[in-house]
Amino acid sequence: MKTLMIQGTTSDAGKSTLVAGLCRVLARRGLQVAPFKPQNMALNSAVTPCGGEIGRAQALQAIAAKVELSTDFNPILLKPNSDTGAQVIIHGRAISNMEAAKYQDYKKVAMQAVLASHQRLDAQYQAILVEGAGSPAEINLRENDIANMGFACEVNCPVIIVADIDKGGVFAHLVGTLALLSEAEQALVKGFVINRFRGDIGLLQSGLDWLEAYTNKPVLGVLPYLHSLNLDAEDAVTVENHVTDKQLSVRVLLLPHISNHTDFDSLRLHPNVDLRYVRHGERIGAADLIIIPGSKNVISDLAFLQSQSWQAEILRHLRFGGKVLGICGGLQMLGKAILDPDGVESTQQSIEALSLADFTTTLTNNKTLTQVSGHCLLADTYEAIHGYEIHCGVSDGPALDSPFMHFTEHPTGQIKDGFISSDKQVVGTYLHGLFDNPNAAKAILTWASDGRMQALGFDLAKHREQQLERLADTCEQYLNIEEILALLSTDK
Structure with a gap:
């Protein structure tokens, strides 16, 4: 071949x-x-x-x-x-x-x-x-x-x-x-x-x-x-979300340099979650959970968030008892400041962040790339969770003494990740793929809904397999597979 x-x-x-x-x-x-x-x-x-x-x-x-x-x-x-x-x-x-x-x-x-x-x-x-x-x-x-x-x-x-x-x-x-x-x-x-x-x-x-x-x-x-x-999108954000029973409303801020938005595929496909992306010029509006996603240029995207008046809406959302989750770059935005002294992502060396938690992030040239496993600490059951990290920042401060998860497996020996605020309204994590774990997703969704939603998270891995089998069946039926295989033959 x-x-x-x-x-x-x-x-x-x-x-x-x-x-x-x-x-x-x-x-x-x-x-x-x-x-x-x-x-x-x-x-x-x-x-x-x-x-x-x-x-x-x-x-x-x-x-x-x-x-x-x-x-x-x-x-x-x-x-x-x-x-x-x-x-x-x-x-x-x-x-x-x-x-x-x-x-x-x-x-x-x-x-x-x-x-x-x-x-x-x-x-x-x-x-x-x-x-x-x-x-x-x-x-x-x-x-x-x-x-x-x-x-x-x-x-x-x-x-x-x-x-x-x-x-x-x-x-x-x-x-x-x-x-x-x-x-x-x-x-x-x-x-x-x-x-x-x-x-x-x-x-x-x-x-x-x-x-x-x-x-x-x-x-x-x-x-x-x-x-x-x-199926997992390479780049374009899929916004379709047909909800049959809206138990939980989630709003994701669509940042200009949003990264790994596939984090939210499990939410988008969940039959009880009303997931919507908030775009340029739009208001966040009423929601149970606001998510600040990952970013490839976190300082620029934080400045964009502030220019959209979303910071004031987030504060109002918290005053009314809503929940906020920051993932990777979104976690960094929740702290007091983001520093980029070496110009890792942009020419701007620092920016004041949302100050929803007491820590500061410094961007470095050493990029963290790991697959990790651990336990989510949002629920008393300590649900198993696994995912991956992709980030250039190191966060440090007292807020991180109340972590989002404890690692059972981390290549660097790190023992904890993220934070949970003292009032349990704000959570941050560096972990991507956290909603792809049905039991861990259940703990997060239960937290976000104040206990109203007890359903398991969407099983994305099982769904992906079904979709790949459907796609392969379609290729077998509608393509000349034997002629395509002949193109792969060394005797061609």
Whole structure:
């Protein structure tokens, strides 16, 4: 077996989903398959067992492939911290912040990291399914490309191009993308997949016939629009929340640099939780729980929060007995001040925080990346909880003497995390994924509702498995799997 790459005509064409579906299809056939994305730009990330950082989509694809997470699955991760700059993460470790122009020159170095990871995976797995980034037809990004055709040409792998028909103009997208590639790149394209089709396939057939005749390349399948398919999002915030029994209202502040918003997927899918994101220019309004999420630029996002008059609304919410939860960067905002003397995230060296707890945070270049386990201390039962940490800050102060959780397992030997305020209205934690533990989520939801809500948290892992199986079944039914497998064959 060998490498197959999925590229898209646009962002959100369905590359991540198609790779995840094919990973599960191949895994069900007993093949050892690895997902791979040479370069990812996203603020949603996951921590590997070795303490590295990769894109959330590759973590999902690894689950689909039934393999342990590895930093080789996503050797280059870019986490934007401004409109023109990003933190550059190579093989799971942050190396520096770079402006876009500087990174363009750095791509030659980054390509070597990409090829090293691919070589290691090639030695370990029977098949490698590669996800491109954005579109291969972005003229301004073609030089030194490592994310799309630059990589495909380097390793000489076949390419399938996927397009989203729900956006409209699907044939123009496919033909136009192909036309903007070089002859050598066009030769690597072995077929097309059309995604998110609704309606009578018979009405599309004449277009498919024309496309195959015009390009001399096959259509390898037309995937239907899968309503209510819920999988971990790579970047876009999913705001749909259809609640049948509103026992608890939760508001999440949608910060400009919000990170790891997948923390709230379990709440969004919970049948008794009314989860809504509060956007720029909106008021928070009445709620049981306000959540301040993680942030890739915590000082800038705190200044944004204050500019929206949300700080005054949070204080009013607390006066009326509401609850506030801060996660990671949100935890840091709950303290007295945030200091960034070395310019880790921004040029602003300090900011006065919300002063809802007595501690101060200093941002450092040493990034914490760990998978952890422990016990949540919000309830007398000390529910087991596990998750991961991704942060650049060190918090210190007396408020942390009343922790949110005690660790039973932490790579650094740390024994506690976060805080619970003396009146139990404000809680902060560095832990991501805390709502993914049904029993621990129950303790948090019970606290947030003053005991009204006793239901377990939503079992996200079980739901994810159901969705991946549904996706794989759809791929088996609507794609020419045997022809796709033939593309992976060394005898091709």
